[in-house]
Amino acid sequence: MDFATVIQILDSAVRLMTPLLLACLAGLYSERAGVFDIGLEGKMLMAAFTSASVAYATGSAWLGLLAGIAGAAAMAGLHGLASISFRGNQLISGVAINFLASGLTVLLGQKIFGLGGRTPSLSGAARFGEITLPFADSLRPVPVIGPVYAELISGHTILVYIAFAMVPLTWWVLYRTRFGLRLRAVGENPASVDTAGVSVTRLRFAAVMICGVLCGLAGAYLATGISAGFVKEMTAGRGFIALAALIFAKWRPWSALFATFLFGLMEAVANRFPNLDLGVVTVPSMFMNALPYILTVIILAGFVGRAIPPRAGGEPYVKER
Amino acid sequence: DPALIFDLGGKFDKSFNEAAYNGAERWKAETGGTYKELEMQSEAQREQALRRLAQSGANPIVMTGFAFGEVLAKIAPDYPDTKFVIIDMVVEQPNVQSVVFTEEQGSYLAGVAAALASKSGTVGFIGGMDIPLIHKFECGYAQGFKATRPDGKLIINYTGTTPAAWNDPVKGGELLKAQVSQGADVVYAAAGGTGIGVLQAAADAGVLSIGVDSNQNHLHPGQVLTSMVKGVDVSVYEAFKAGTEVEPGVRVMDLASGGVSLAMDDNNKPLISDEIATAVDAAAQAIESGGIKVHDYMTDNTCPVQ
Amino acid sequence: MERMPKWADVILTPLISLVLAFGISALVILAIGEDPVEALKVMVQGALGSSYGWGFTLYYTTNFIFTGLAVMVAYHAGLFNIGGEGQAALGGLGVALVVLALPWPHWAFALPAAAVGAALFGALWALIPAWLQARRGSHIVITTIMFNFIAAALLNYVLVNLLRPVGSMDPASARFPAAAHLPKLSDMALGLGFEWGRNTPANVTFFVAIAACLLVWLLIWHTRPGYEIRAFGKSEQAALYAGISPVRITVLAMLVSGALAGLMAINNVMGEAERLMLNAVEGAGFIGIAVALMGRNHPFGVFLAALLFGFLYQGGGELALWTSIPRELIVVIQALVILFTGALDNMVRMPLERLFTALRRKGA
Amino acid sequence: MTAAPAPAIELRGISKAFGPVQANKDIDLVVRRGTIHGIIGENGAGKSTLMSILYGFYRPDTGEIQIGGQPVAIADSQAAIRAGIGMVFQHFKLVQNFTVLENVILGAEDGGLLHPSLARARGTLKRLAAEYGLQVDPDALVEELSVGHQQRVEILKALYRQADILILDEPTGVLTPAEADHLFRILRGLKDEGKTIILITHKLREIMEITDNVSVMRRGEMVASVKTAETSPTELAKLMVGRKVLLRVEKPPARPGAPVLEVRGLRMVDAEGVERLRGIDLEIRAGEILGIAGVAGNGQTQLLEILGGFPEAGAKLQGEIRLNGRPLPLHGPEADGRARRRAGIGHVPEDRQAEGLIMDFTAWENTAFGYHHAPEFQRGPLMDNAAIRADAMAKIERFDIRPPDPDLTARNFSGGNQQKIVVAREVERNPDLLLIGQPTRGVDIGAIEFIHKRILALRDAGKAVLLVSVELDEIMALSDRIAVMFDGRVMGERPAEGATTGDLGCLMAGVDPALTPPEAAIPPAAAPATDAGGGAG
Numbered sequence A: 001m002d003f004a005t006v007i008q009i010l011d012s013a014v015r016l017m018t019p020l021l022l023a024c025l026a027g028l029y030s031e032r033a034g035v036f037d038i039g040l041e042g043k044m045l046m047a048a049f050t051s052a053s054v055a056y057a058t059g060s061a062w063l064g065l066l067a068g069i070a071g072a073a074a075m076a077g078l079h080g081l082a083s084i085s086f087r088g089n090q091l092i093s094g095v096a097i098n099f100l101a102s103g104l105t106v107l108l109g110q111k112i113f114g115l116g117g118r119t120p121s122l123s124g125a126a127r128f129g130e131i132t133l134p135f136a137d138s139l140r141p142v143p144v145i146g147p148v149y150a151e152l153i154s155g156h157t158i159l160v161y162i163a164f165a166m167v168p169l170t171w172w173v174l175y176r177t178r179f180g181l182r183l184r185a186v187g188e189n190p191a192s193v194d195t196a197g198v199s200v201t202r203l204r205f206a207a208v209m210i211c212g213v214l215c216g217l218a219g220a221y222l223a224t225g226i227s228a229g230f231v232k233e234m235t236a237g238r239g240f241i242a243l244a245a246l247i248f249a250k251w252r253p254w255s256a257l258f259a260t261f262l263f264g265l266m267e268a269v270a271n272r273f274p275n276l277d278l279g280v281v282t283v284p285s286m287f288m289n290a291l292p293y294i295l296t297v298i299i300l301a302g303f304v305g306r307a308i309p310p311r312a313g314g315e316p317y318v319k320e321r
Numbered sequence B: 001d002p003a004l005i006f007d008l009g010g011k012f013d014k015s016f017n018e019a020a021y022n023g024a025e026r027w028k029a030e031t032g033g034t035y036k037e038l039e040m041q042s043e044a045q046r047e048q049a050l051r052r053l054a055q056s057g058a059n060p061i062v063m064t065g066f067a068f069g070e071v072l073a074k075i076a077p078d079y080p081d082t083k084f085v086i087i088d089m090v091v092e093q094p095n096v097q098s099v100v101f102t103e104e105q106g107s108y109l110a111g112v113a114a115a116l117a118s119k120s121g122t123v124g125f126i127g128g129m130d131i132p133l134i135h136k137f138e139c140g141y142a143q144g145f146k147a148t149r150p151d152g153k154l155i156i157n158y159t160g161t162t163p164a165a166w167n168d169p170v171k172g173g174e175l176l177k178a179q180v181s182q183g184a185d186v187v188y189a190a191a192g193g194t195g196i197g198v199l200q201a202a203a204d205a206g207v208l209s210i211g212v213d214s215n216q217n218h219l220h221p222g223q224v225l226t227s228m229v230k231g232v233d234v235s236v237y238e239a240f241k242a243g244t245e246v247e248p249g250v251r252v253m254d255l256a257s258g259g260v261s262l263a264m265d266d267n268n269k270p271l272i273s274d275e276i277a278t279a280v281d282a283a284a285q286a287i288e289s290g291g292i293k294v295h296d297y298m299t300d301n302t303c304p305v306q
Numbered sequence C: 001m002e003r004m005p006k007w008a009d010v011i012l013t014p015l016i017s018l019v020l021a022f023g024i025s026a027l028v029i030l031a032i033g034e035d036p037v038e039a040l041k042v043m044v045q046g047a048l049g050s051s052y053g054w055g056f057t058l059y060y061t062t063n064f065i066f067t068g069l070a071v072m073v074a075y076h077a078g079l080f081n082i083g084g085e086g087q088a089a090l091g092g093l094g095v096a097l098v099v100l101a102l103p104w105p106h107w108a109f110a111l112p113a114a115a116v117g118a119a120l121f122g123a124l125w126a127l128i129p130a131w132l133q134a135r136r137g138s139h140i141v142i143t144t145i146m147f148n149f150i151a152a153a154l155l156n157y158v159l160v161n162l163l164r165p166v167g168s169m170d171p172a173s174a175r176f177p178a179a180a181h182l183p184k185l186s187d188m189a190l191g192l193g194f195e196w197g198r199n200t201p202a203n204v205t206f207f208v209a210i211a212a213c214l215l216v217w218l219l220i221w222h223t224r225p226g227y228e229i230r231a232f233g234k235s236e237q238a239a240l241y242a243g244i245s246p247v248r249i250t251v252l253a254m255l256v257s258g259a260l261a262g263l264m265a266i267n268n269v270m271g272e273a274e275r276l277m278l279n280a281v282e283g284a285g286f287i288g289i290a291v292a293l294m295g296r297n298h299p300f301g302v303f304l305a306a307l308l309f310g311f312l313y314q315g316g317g318e319l320a321l322w323t324s325i326p327r328e329l330i331v332v333i334q335a336l337v338i339l340f341t342g343a344l345d346n347m348v349r350m351p352l353e354r355l356f357t358a359l360r361r362k363g364a
Numbered sequence D: 001m002t003a004a005p006a007p008a009i010e011l012r013g014i015s016k017a018f019g020p021v022q023a024n025k026d027i028d029l030v031v032r033r034g035t036i037h038g039i040i041g042e043n044g045a046g047k048s049t050l051m052s053i054l055y056g057f058y059r060p061d062t063g064e065i066q067i068g069g070q071p072v073a074i075a076d077s078q079a080a081i082r083a084g085i086g087m088v089f090q091h092f093k094l095v096q097n098f099t100v101l102e103n104v105i106l107g108a109e110d111g112g113l114l115h116p117s118l119a120r121a122r123g124t125l126k127r128l129a130a131e132y133g134l135q136v137d138p139d140a141l142v143e144e145l146s147v148g149h150q151q152r153v154e155i156l157k158a159l160y161r162q163a164d165i166l167i168l169d170e171p172t173g174v175l176t177p178a179e180a181d182h183l184f185r186i187l188r189g190l191k192d193e194g195k196t197i198i199l200i201t202h203k204l205r206e207i208m209e210i211t212d213n214v215s216v217m218r219r220g221e222m223v224a225s226v227k228t229a230e231t232s233p234t235e236l237a238k239l240m241v242g243r244k245v246l247l248r249v250e251k252p253p254a255r256p257g258a259p260v261l262e263v264r265g266l267r268m269v270d271a272e273g274v275e276r277l278r279g280i281d282l283e284i285r286a287g288e289i290l291g292i293a294g295v296a297g298n299g300q301t302q303l304l305e306i307l308g309g310f311p312e313a314g315a316k317l318q319g320e321i322r323l324n325g326r327p328l329p330l331h332g333p334e335a336d337g338r339a340r341r342r343a344g345i346g347h348v349p350e351d352r353q354a355e356g357l358i359m360d361f362t363a364w365e366n367t368a369f370g371y372h373h374a375p376e377f378q379r380g381p382l383m384d385n386a387a388i389r390a391d392a393m394a395k396i397e398r399f400d401i402r403p404p405d406p407d408l409t410a411r412n413f414s415g416g417n418q419q420k421i422v423v424a425r426e427v428e429r430n431p432d433l434l435l436i437g438q439p440t441r442g443v444d445i446g447a448i449e450f451i452h453k454r455i456l457a458l459r460d461a462g463k464a465v466l467l468v469s470v471e472l473d474e475i476m477a478l479s480d481r482i483a484v485m486f487d488g489r490v491m492g493e494r495p496a497e498g499a500t501t502g503d504l505g506c507l508m509a510g511v512d513p514a515l516t517p518p519e520a521a522i523p524p525a526a527a528p529a530t531d532a533g534g535g536a537g
């Protein structure tokens, strides 16, 4: 494998990891605040749909992005209502949201566009274009650094850079701000926050809504960044991979970056080498396609078997029985 | 009235269900007639839908997709006065017309066109779900390509192994980029909704793509080399037009009968050089005359070229 | 003192939740410009208006009983099994292997053998996540989700490369021999001298499903393993105190759960399709979640909820067939039912509790 | 202390219901400024609820609160904090994996960023530590602190928020006598500063020792408020339960028989690699009660769990246990709770709600818990639910469990009755050896009396009893012999006859008075450094 190939695979990995990273950080906020979320998939899907629809209608990717955020936030609000206000089962609420998004997107899409749940293809300003960073072209000839900068670092859509910037930002928010301290506390022991005179409900809602916003970014990236329009079920299980990455990262921002990169890389490699020829046997493409799921299971079983989730996670906060 | 039943993929799958729909609509527009249409919602409903339509007096009843084969074989004898048309599958019953397409032939031509349009000598194929039907496209394409450019390189990818593979434009786009980075400059997509992502990414990357089933040249004018069109619309149109007089038996929609073809229109005119046009025509004639035998993957699950 | 009478908890709450879910569904139908009353009529007529409709409704019901019971058993052990889909898919593989492997003389022999095959494969597919949870602490929700994806890939591989007859386009196994076809309920009715549900897929498996309800009820409330499953599900620490092994119970509960999900395959694969196809499960594994929730994790409730979802499925199918409402409407209704009966349960329960407390105060 | 013109706190007509449970009924309470005010009452009398209302944690259904003569609306804890109220809850409200500093500033940060708050808090903490003797390492993780130190963090939290009124809910339940003494010194110091303190406790001795006034609650009502100097323990006890109670147990002398339990060199290293038991040797004979005293977290829990067959996951065990002369395995499937029951060991666990009961099971299901394999509960392959119910009814009657409804879920019984269910289940099996941990923790005086009698009856029937309790009074009243555990070892053993609190207290603090001159025996704040496991708090 030559250097150029490596760069291209890494480049592909960066694109593929972006929705995973955004969704993973989304889940991080929610779960760190004690609200488990297996509805990342549904929120992304809803965001992909609303962003593509609005981007198509207005011709503006940015308005699409806002709509994507609104779509995912609506789903997040529902999750918050169920699991915070009404102390419902968070896993069940997540399952319901996945179904709701999967049904509603097609139902509404069919009603609006009549294309069987697809939106019309987006073009021009209705999509986020690739950004060429300064000096990318002049640096390109420089060995090693040139290709790395010009191919790998430059030339992604703005949402990719936002996603990467979210990592240090999340770390800073979590560990350096009052909000972060309270957020972590409410996920560990909500009573401690409550007795300190801070509203558990409001904190958790804030976290869940941030989760919605980030899922909105992820969905908008899928529909208006990396591709050009919405296709039904287009998230194709990415929400679940993001969830696996979150556990793999033990609910930590920098580890989330690493975990989603690993999964993105895995997919990029499988794309590049669909039938892995190992000399003796050729690994069938079906296996390669299932590889991320298999690896997730292996990783979960092997390395993070003892990953400790936030202690109050999954449990509604009940003050009066 | 005639009736049309769509398979699980749904009416707007950008594939043959949609083509069938277009055929029916054309008939409707031309004759002013009406027809019944149904979309499948689960496997168990196939029989239900067929029987209900037959009982309601619809005639002929056209259905898209090989998955109806088993059920149709079972129920056709119960309604001897009703004519059935099944697309993409052979069912041997006195009141059934089976329409099958020689996708391998159309794909062969696509392979020839790709071989000549490619500057790098490397072309790609991106399939949707990894099932034999799609391998049939792949194999025909590979034969046409290798026959034209024996030293050329062909890169093959499938999106996945679950039905989600038909609806993952993101992955389609990534696969295209991966193929481009390996040198491919013409890519044939037989992948349903995923294909839309392939064509889009190809347009973005400035390489050529080849559409499938319906004419997709218009999606990115000047950037889609051509489309391998199946005349599903034609067969539905003709079945509707024939009405109760539909002729039973197997109807092979091949190159010769115009059942499969490469789409040539204003959108891709600039891309089709004389050389390509000539070579494609020659290959088409050879196939029609039997000079070239294109192997059908599904007869033995193997492909003579790799 | 309980806050409200048991009947209110068991019947009133889910009923109100259901009404809410349907109310919102009606709004959704209005929003896409259709008439909910008309839609309901089509659904009721199509699903319950004839023995023909019933034949389909009961067929779907049978599927959902199995997956509902599967979710329920795991739930009692405090485990959330979202892997019913994959387990049922593998159950289908078990059925196909058993039925195709031997020349069965009569369905009465084939059925038990196929049931064993289905249960075994489903159970094995649940065993790995169970073991990983019990021994390695990997979260069963995540692993069962992953196993759904892996099952789909595995089944695809097996069907395309191993089980598919050469020359067949369909990624499906060969047809099952006629001797292994299960009697349909319509045939049984004819045997009894009346015509009922001709050409519908409901078959003898329906009775197997009812038997499964009974057996699960016995297991959970009348046997020691059931007692231990419930105890473990309520409090892992207390279970340890009582000498109940978490590993054993986790594995046991998931084996039973997986086996039940796998058993669904004798209905859809052996009873209906009579061959193994890709995606034969069609989401029944997920519907099992809604069924178990609606059914308050009791076999009788599961039976009723499965009937409800059977109705929804058949009625919704009719809706998609005869009106222009897309079939995704059912997915939305299903989501709303899960949401209201599962996650928003307290929204209904809390005001009801307050109501009953107030009533009692007044009465006292 | 002279009373200030307006009382620090005045509550009028406070009522609060949790669903059908009327936790507080029309309560009036006056607390004078600069005093220590005790509140006593049986379990579930409503003490914690009342204080939680004062702290804004719960909202009252009706009633009025005045602070310093001014009516205030306490809508949430923020409002209470602003009104100068601080509270140390019965169950600490700390974030386990935060540092002390982070816990202290949580909710009282100075601004959006953490650093300035942390810096200021560090200074304040240092000052408070010096002023009141409240030393804790500000950078230690709370989960690594002993219970006593965690409590200090709670007090520091309140003081950091400049609380004038400090509420402590059962603060001494988890402390050694020495730690409790230290706490009381702190409280007196705070009182001298002019702060007002409300102290909830079950221990009449503490009430008599430190409070100025005392209020008594019973079944959600305030039944009396008196000056401590003008009352007596017996009168208070009578007010609490509404009748006269025996505070001492009548106990015939023991007649020990053959050894039932022999423990030799028992060692245990937990999953984190901490050695919890460092070689325990014990012997209990038939017809005798061995009491194990010690501060929570010194290995008693582990000892009980190992004997009962459920050591914590990942623990490594070593040593020998014999029951009636036969060795019991430490590992493998034959070492679980079920096997131990079969061998004749009954076990009332320390934490009845988390271990002894399935809170969502009915009472009758719970009476078979752990014994659900017993042959008399089976009918063929099925369980004989009718037989279990009949057995449960009998137990309910004999133990006077109220309400006498076997179909009620355990959750809906009061704490004392829950404990009775567990005790009934274990004692009625007539085990050769009864392990019983904290038999009366959180149980009111009436039920204590009953449970104590049952334990003695078992002893007098010739059975062996291993009693673990953090209540020294209880140990001294019930045991025939007393062993004191400290840091995973048995520090010493004394016959119950003639044992003194001072002597046992020394042993509990890790000092053997037989080896040390008596003056230096009690260190000021003796909390073992290693008890990270914490107590039941």
Ligand SMILES: Nc1ncnc2c1ncn2[C@@H]1O[C@H](COP(=O)(O)OP(=O)(O)OP(=O)(O)O)[C@@H](O)[C@H]1O
Pocket (backbone or CB within 6 Å): A321, C001, D019, D021, D042, D043, D044, D045, D219, D402, D403, D411, D412, D413, D414, D415, D416, D417, D443, D444, D447
């Ligand atoms: N969480 C709860 N939910 C519903 N009812 C409860 C709850 N807790 C207690 N109760 C009911 O309230 C009543 C009083 O309980 P409480 O714990 O106050 O009793 P108690 O006075 O402490 O009795 P004991 O001395 O036996 O502990 C009980 O009869 C019980 O049925």
Ligand SMILES: Nc1ncnc2c1ncn2[C@@H]1O[C@H](COP(=O)(O)OP(=O)(O)OP(=O)(O)O)[C@@H](O)[C@H]1O
Pocket (backbone or CB within 6 Å): A319, A320, A321, D018, D021, D022, D023, D041, D042, D043, D044, D045, D046, D047, D048, D049, D050, D090, D415, D442
């Ligand atoms: N959050 C709650 N929800 C419902 N019921 C409660 C709640 N907290 C307390 N109760 C009930 O209210 C009553 C009073 O409880 P409270 O905790 O105030 O008693 P207490 O006097 O502090 O008892 P203890 O001595 O055991 O601490 C009890 O019956 C209890 O079960």
Ligand SMILES: [Mg+2]
Pocket (backbone or CB within 6 Å): D042, D043, D044, D045, D414, D415, D416
């Ligand atoms: Mg109580």
Ligand SMILES: [Mg+2]
Pocket (backbone or CB within 6 Å): D047, D048, D049, D090, D169
């Ligand atoms: Mg209390």
